[in-house]
Amino acid sequence: MSTEQSPAPETSVPTCYRHPGRETYVRCTRCDRYICPECMRDAAVGHQCVECVAEGHRGARSAAPRTALGARGPVSAMPVVTYTLIGLCILMYIVELASPRVVLDLEMVGLGVTHQGEVVGVAEGEWYRLVSTMFLHDRDGSLGFTHILFNMWALYAVGPALEQVLGRGRYLALYLLSGLGGSVLLYLVEPYGAAVGASGAIFGLFGAYFVIGRRLGAPTGPILFLLVINLAITFSVKGISWEGHIGGLVVGALIALAFAYAPAARRRLFHTGVPVVMLVALATLVTVKTLALT
Structure with a gap:
């Protein structure tokens, strides 16, 4: 076995x-x-x-929520751009109080002569004045402290909602181009005039708020009322640059139309292309005017 x-x-x-x-x-x-x-x-x-x-993480990123106008990001995101713009304006106002020369160096002037006989302005190659002026405010003129007070309140009131629905990049482009539009219209109509303030950019936000509100079916009565009141003040109070307000309003509304009504399939093209086209158009107008003045 x-x-x-x-x-x-x-x-x-x-x-x-x-x-x-x-x-x-x-x-x-x-x-x-x-x-x-x-x-x-x-x-x-x-x-x-x-x-x-x-x-799974890649899928979550690709499925990130978007707003009705295509902006990506959390709905409750802090309005960083709005707060930054307000902070910059307040900071520049403090600098103005400390040194009035800042206004003379950065305000919007198409072509002017200082008390020392120095020729200054956009026509002299100081193109930065077209943008720097929107961060300055009237320090001791007819408007005084109410100038920056109202502008910052308006920016705080309408800015966060627009930043949320547009996204930070589109919103910043809207703000800057609206302010630039106000400066350009002043340069075209009154090149020897001077102006300061974020009002052109603020009016651009007003126009955009109305256009986008109509597109999304939101109530537009309050913003329309605010806009009408401010237009009435613009043309009735002495010392206010109506060119800056109207220029900003028109540019802001036009850009908002592209943002709000762009075809979904070509949204990125419109949202990128229209601000670029607007910038080129404004730069062309400034160039033509400069050649005519010099």
Whole structure:
């Protein structure tokens, strides 16, 4: 009688798909592959492998929520651009109080002569005045402190909603181009005049708020009332640059039309192209006017 025993049957021990030398009996709940403790990632149920977790994160990023006008980002995002613009204007106002010379160096002037006989202005190559003026405010003129007070209140009132629906990039482009539009109209109509203030940009936001509100079906009565009141003040109070207000309003409304009514399939093209075209158009007008003055 033989005492020799037959060998035990061979069994296949599962190993980690990323580390073949490591035995494991745990599977990824998403792809069902075996994973070792190093490759395990906690999931709502069981564990997932590192590749499935990464794939899930990519999907979450691509599915990030967008606003009705295509802006991506969390709905409750802080209006960083609005607060930054308000901060810059307040900072520049403090600088003005400390040094009135700042206004003379940065205000919007098409072509002028200082008390020292120095010729200054956009026509003299100081193109930065077209933009720098929108961060300055009347310090001791007819408007005084109420100038910056009202503008910052208006920016705080309408800015966050526009920044939220447009996204930070589009919103900043709208603001800057609206302010630039006001400066350009002043340069075209009254090149020897001077002006300061964010009012052109603010009026651009008013116009954009109305256009986008109509597009989204939101109530537009309050913004229309505010706009009418401010237009009445613009043409009735001495010392206010109506060119800056109207220029900003027109440019802001036109850009908002492109933002609000761009075809969904070509939204990116319109949202990028229209501000660029507007910038080129305004720069062309400034160039033509400068050639005529010089």
